Amino acid sequence: MTNESILAVRHVTRRFGGLIANSDISLEVRRGELLGLIGPNGAGKSTLFNLIAGTYAPTSGEICLDGDDITSLPDTKRCALGIARTFQVPRSFDSMSVLDNVIVGALVRRSGANQAREQALETLDFVGLATRAAAPAVELTPPEKRRLELARALATEPKLLLLDEVMTGLTPVEARKGVELIRRISDRGITIVMVEHVMEVVMPLVDRAVVLNLGKVLAQGHPKDVVRDESVIAAYLGDRHRAT
């Protein structure tokens, strides 16, 4: 990890009608870092991912990748520049095989389907789905679908990987495998921002954590310090109260 920033989000606001999902958010992601983005449900984490990946445009503010302003670039161009993401609710190409799903990702950097296929198989192997390559994506179990999302995103050879609640709904054993997989991705030098609702999963894994609440950055810093932060505890307790 260096101190050089790969992604800079500056004063980003996003409204949905009267609702402000992201309000004047500023944060930097350092190259090679594994950053946790946490916060209660509805805090605006997925919205921020959509803004970074280019799925939505911000109402105001700017987003820079490697120092270049990418605010006006569409999602497809941002993918080509090296931003890849998974969706909170997996979106596989259900009529295609697992392998073909990943080939779509691999075609970002390869023009021929044959080279893309080799790359896709290697990626499937890396995430532990190689044995399911020929299966129709629709037949995968929910945890396998999450792995497929990950493989597809990785096949685009990203610099920056945005993971939206990839651990949600996993059994403890699967979650442990997931953590190990994310470590291995990080070891490849890929910068990762991961959204996770459950603090217990992210905190031991990440280098740094950013806490969102009600669309604003509530706290950021080392995971140990963040979990002790009064306002963070309050936000999470408040969330628990609402949940019960």
Add this chain to the structure above:
Amino acid sequence: MTELTLSRAETKSVASSIAEMRRFEILKALAIFALVAALPIIVHDVYLQNVLILTLMFAALSQSWNILGGYCGQISLGNALYFGIGAYVTSMLFVGFSITPWLGLGLGGVLAAVLAVVLGYPCFRLKGHYFSIATIVIAEIGLLLVHNWDYAGAALGIQWPVGQDGWTTLQFARNKIPYFYLALGLFVVTWFVTFFIEGSRWGYWWRAVRDNPEAARSLGVEVFRSKIAAAAVSAFFTAVGGGFYAAFVGYIDPDSVMSFRFSLLFALPAVLGGIGTLWGPAVGAAVLIPLTEILRSYAGGSGNGLDLIIYGGLVMLVALAKPDGLLSLFQLMGRGRST
């Protein structure tokens, strides 16, 4: 823990065995085409020859429809517009200017492709049913325009002159077999175009667009450009089919080439046989077109809509029992929609 199960060499060998399977698919197709090409040896009955020609033609046209509708998921119910363009361009150039139908086929195809791109700009902003409805409306407008276009014969249409039989004029009054080989050739071309698209970046992009456009975009897939490209290819071959049909029947009028019935007959074989598959349109056409002809001879004419009711029922039956089409009943013909 996830352990790596494949070595680099193994990855390469899995990848190359898939390439091998595609080569085998080509051999299988060539064998099927050769068998079909031999049919005129045993089929001497002119009526049956006619049914074969129409079956092959609709297989090709449904394959063209399948490129946009099956692979890219954009269900057009207005392809009769492009069929009509091909039929009219070919007929007008030949009858009015003695230009060989071969040129007409190409020009009609290019014109249809250009129109598909132009119409695609507004239409592809519509989603799902709205897109399909727009294609119906546009094709009906096209039909109305041609109905009132005096230079193109308006409602009376265009009669091809009786002349010498030959390959430059595509007129074969005495012996219909050349039309059989032309229709087969058209199907073979559309099959190979589909096959190569399936294995190319476009093929992957189009299927990704069909299955989940949001996920596709996040993987760098140009969704709008994909739809436009698929529409252009689809329109091109639909128009070539229209030009062929005009030469085959020797007389066209607006309703005989541009009615909604044609748009349905392009979509239905693919839906029936297996949408978004290499062989689905051919299987569907092999069932539907002979059925159409039988109905035509028993019920007399095609204006009463009885055939449409039967098609509708058939498609609903297949959709309920086998949503993937007849092809999934006997998988021996193809591996389905994935490579």
